[in-house]
Amino acid sequence: MKGILLVNLGSPDSPSPKDVKKYLGEFLMDERVIDIPLVARTALVKGIILNTRPKQSAAAYKKIWWKEGSPLIVISERLKKSIQKQVEVPVALAMRYGSMTIKKGLQELVDKGVDEVLLFPLYPQFAMATTETITVLAEEIRQESFPNLKIESVPAFYNKxxxxxxxxxxxxxxxxxxxxxxxxxxxxxxxxxxxxxxxxxxxxxxxxxxxxxxxxxxxxxxxxxxxxxxxxxxxxxxxxxxxxxxxxxxxxxxxxxxxxxxxxxxxxxxxxxxxxxxxxxxxxxxxxxxxxxxxxxxxxxxxxxxxxxxxxxxIPCLNDDKPFVNLLSNWINAWSKQSVIV
CATH class of the missing domain: 3.40.50.1400 (Rossmann fold)
Known part of the structure; x- marks a missing residue:
């Protein structure tokens, strides 16, 4: 059975300095985000950035935080729900960083009987710090926890x-x-x-x-x-x-x-x-x-x-606008029926 895992960047659980610090720690310690040796990265992130930036970033998050939660999370969830209405295969949502982990997303699909996943990084362009870190981590999780799961990834779709x-x-x-x-x-x-x-x-x-x-x-x-x-x-x-x-x-x-x-x-x-x-x-x-x-x-x-x-x-991002939902749904339906990746 096939299934879809949409993956976006992620967000702190709240705009509090404590939650922002936890989120930034995970994000900035990613070797594909700050690609310097571990010792130097640890000294930079944990010794400097996490002692100064969380309060500043928390203040910025508070300016844009919605009543329903993080705008990125809320919008991504709306997108997922809208797509699910137009496709026949199960759709799950995960974040590269934060509490909505890729492992949880894969587990949700496996619990529904999925054994073949289309990993869909929500980034039009390829980058080490976005698409690559998602696909690499997903493969590591697959090997450790879901060895019988088949995962394919949607390539960059910037020029489609x-x-x-x-x-x-x-x-x-x-x-x-x-x-x-x-x-x-x-x-x-x-x-x-x-x-x-x-x-x-x-x-x-x-x-x-x-x-x-x-x-x-x-x-x-x-x-x-x-x-x-x-x-x-x-x-x-x-x-x-x-x-x-x-x-x-x-x-x-x-x-x-x-x-x-x-x-x-x-x-x-x-x-x-x-x-x-x-x-x-x-x-x-x-x-x-x-x-x-x-x-x-x-x-x-x-x-x-x-x-x-x-x-x-x-100009707003594409968010969960109907034309964008239709586009992603069409791509997903093509894959689910014919194994055609975007």
Whole structure:
């Protein structure tokens, strides 16, 4: 029997500093998030970050926390319920970090008689710190606890025409009657070394301004290429004029080089250059979360207004919008009936 396990990032159980510290500890100790030797990672995370950041992050979570709970969790649960109504196979939901573990999600499916799982990371683009850490952990759990379970994973779907169509439609609908001079595509940032580590050719990814546009096998696992490709495909689909849109990366951590340009500095620059009406979309996320609701919608807007901007419009993620639910349900039904992975 087949089943689906949707997996998103995760969230603290509450916006309290204690729960946020526990969540950040698990998240930042992941070797695919902070990919430095264990001793150094432990010293950095447990010796420095967890002694300073939880209170700050808890305050940010409190700003965006819903009555029903964490926005990311609530939205993901709504998405799962909506999909379940359109597919015949069991659907479970798990998070990479936090109390809604992948092991619990797999156990829920196994208890329903499932012996073949389609692991569905809810990330359009591949990255070490998102898709890879989910698939690696799922395989470890399978070997330890569910040796007879078969698991297949949905690959990155950033360039699938039907996904681009749904994303473009969402942007277009959100911008109806909204004045904007510039549309910024903001993606979650990653360290530059993650791009090079994911390069299967070991030589193509130089992050030099041209490698992402030069055809290569490396693009299958190149987060930067996949982000730029989403921007290109959506801008073409929407008929955006050159100069009216751009790409940036948010949420950097530490002092190592991360993907450029940075979102906060891009917002600042656009404001200084005289852009008065700005829209921003975050296609690395399918569910609104701390990074979209607080970092972009609140902090980004504040920066823009400080630089003289007027209107700052944040485009919601796809969340549980009907076209997105239909898209994922169609993919799942194709797999359940014909074993066709996206």
């Amino acid at each position: 025409p039907d996904y681009i169509e749904v994303l473009s439609h969402s942007i277009s609908e959100s911008l109806k009657d909204k004045p904007y001079d510039h549309l910024l595509f903001s993606y979650h940032g990653v360290p530059e070394r993650h791009i090079r580590k994911s390069d299967v050719t070991k030589s193509h990814c130089k992050i030099d301004g041209s490698c992402c546009e030069t055809p290569s096998k490396a693009h299958k696992f190149c987060y930067r290429h996949q982000c730029l490709e989403v921007t290109r495909l959506v801008s073409e689909r929407l008929g955006l004029k050159k100069g009216s849109f751009s790409t940036s990366f948010q949420s950097r951590l530490g002092f190592d080089p991360w993907l450029l340009p940075y979102t906060d500095r891009t917002i600042e620059r656009l404001g200084k250059e005289g852009v008065k009406n700005m829209a921003i979309v975050t296609p690395a996320f399918v569910s609104d979360c701390l990074e979209t609701l607080e970092e972009i919608a609140m902090e980004g807007q504040e920066i823009f207004h400080e630089m003289g901007g007027n209107n700052f419009h944040t």
